[in-house]
Amino acid sequence: MANMVISEMGLPKWIANIFAARNIVTAKEALSLTEFELMEFLDVGLAEVTSAVAHISEIVCPPYQTALLLMEQRVQNEHLAGHLPTRLKGLDEALCGGIPFGVLTELVGPAGIGKTQFCLKLSLLASLPASYGGLDGRVIYIDVESKFSSRRMIEIGMKSFPEIFHMKGMAQEMGGRILVLHPTSLSEFTESLQQIKVSLLQHQVKLLVIDSMAALVSGEYEQGAPRQHALGWHVSFIKSLAEFSRIPIVVTNQVRSQSRDEACQYSFQAQRWDDTKEDRTRHDSHLVAALGVHWAHAVTIRLVLESKSGQRFIKVAKSPISPPLAFPFNITSSGMSLLSDDGFELTGPDINTIHCQGHNDIINFVGESLQ
Structure with a gap:
């Protein structure tokens, strides 16, 4: 998911083109930078960067799973x-x-x-x-x-x-x-x-x-x-x-x-x-x-x-x-x-305590001690 291409994520074309022009191609590359670093690198405002990062994060973020679903998957x-x-x-x-x-x-x-x-x-x-x-x-x-x-x-x-x-x-x-x-x-x-x-x-x-x-x-x-x-x-x-x-x-x-x-x-x-x-x-x-x-x-x-x-x-x-x-x-x-x-x-x-009382009399049925 982190290697998804930004140009295929449905961002407005103008911001997607800016990412491409600055050679930021994948979601991982975009999310590795802070919002202020992106503002400086892309030369756009905070609102535009925040919106773009939120959109990218929503797409690449793994979906939520309920405790019930996790339990059912484990049983299966x-x-x-x-x-x-x-x-x-x-x-x-x-x-x-x-x-x-x-x-x-x-x-x-x-x-x-x-x-x-x-x-x-x-x-x-x-x-x-x-x-x-x-x-x-x-x-x-x-x-x-x-x-x-x-x-x-x-x-x-x-x-x-x-x-x-x-x-x-x-x-x-x-x-x-x-x-x-x-x-x-x-x-x-x-x-x-x-x-x-x-x-x-x-x-x-x-x-x-x-x-x-x-x-x-x-x-x-x-x-x-x-x-x-x-x-x-x-x-x-x-x-x-x-x-x-x-x-x-x-x-x-x-x-x-x-x-x-x-x-x-x-x-x-x-x-x-x-x-x-x-x-x-x-x-x-x-x-x-x-x-x-x-x-x-x-x-x-x-x-x-x-x-x-x-x-x-x-x-x-x-x-x-x-x-x-x-x-x-x-x-x-x-x-x-x-x-x-x-x-x-x-x-x-x-x-977790292991007790060891009175088991030395264990024998098997062919005349050997059990181990």
Whole structure:
């Protein structure tokens, strides 16, 4: 709009000719000057300049939109973009269908809480045939900490979708659709990103999982500015992958203790340090998501997995379409299972504080600890 030609805007011919004679051709060139500069440059009066600028501005200015129209457009875009259903009814309803396409969804939680279990189930759901509610595609699973277990994945499939996995050769076919990478450093991961971008199209990939992003940088950078700088390019690239491929991208993140200075600076992230001793015990360890505030702004959906008094919860801590909600869950032989589809709404520090009480007794069903 800014490059529209002034001579085609319907101005009186005489003023349009003056603009042309002074080599002011586009709306951008005219509006880049003040009215007094135009008066001097065009050698006309203030009234004529004001009228011309108002006319040009009215034509190139984007039209107004109502809040109702913006909301309707967003709902339509969400519907067209698509979702990967998690098969967790309450969570899918809160997210208007599941894990959204085209954006970053982050899973945050302490070790052993169930992040990888959730990612394994999502990988199966993305690879399932469309006739069974899946995306009928391949999955790229970036396994940074060597937590991926094909045995556990097949167990989840057998328990969750027995009608599929008991068919001859189906377990092998599903397993063959999940491509697992094991980068050992951030630099190695960086080198593979361009190939991943090509693979997203060549192999009909319908889900990208990075488990975990924090582990990629923990061995190379300390917490703080160097890490933020190192991640800046990667965040931009991964976000562009999501927008380019229009698939869901799920990234797991670790937790860390929050210092007192950070608590004062970012009071929205955790319980304040000036609480009473009783409150400190209740909110035990002042844990927050790793990778910092800049990373937090980059993700569209943040799901926090935590444990309080031995009960595990998954909560929607950040979402443009859902209020902060928490759902109690268990890890079973078929993966994550909600104990209630009716989430309860969170307020205040509970939205971002991450609790870590009594979850060390989680075990899986093949004799290995869950991660």
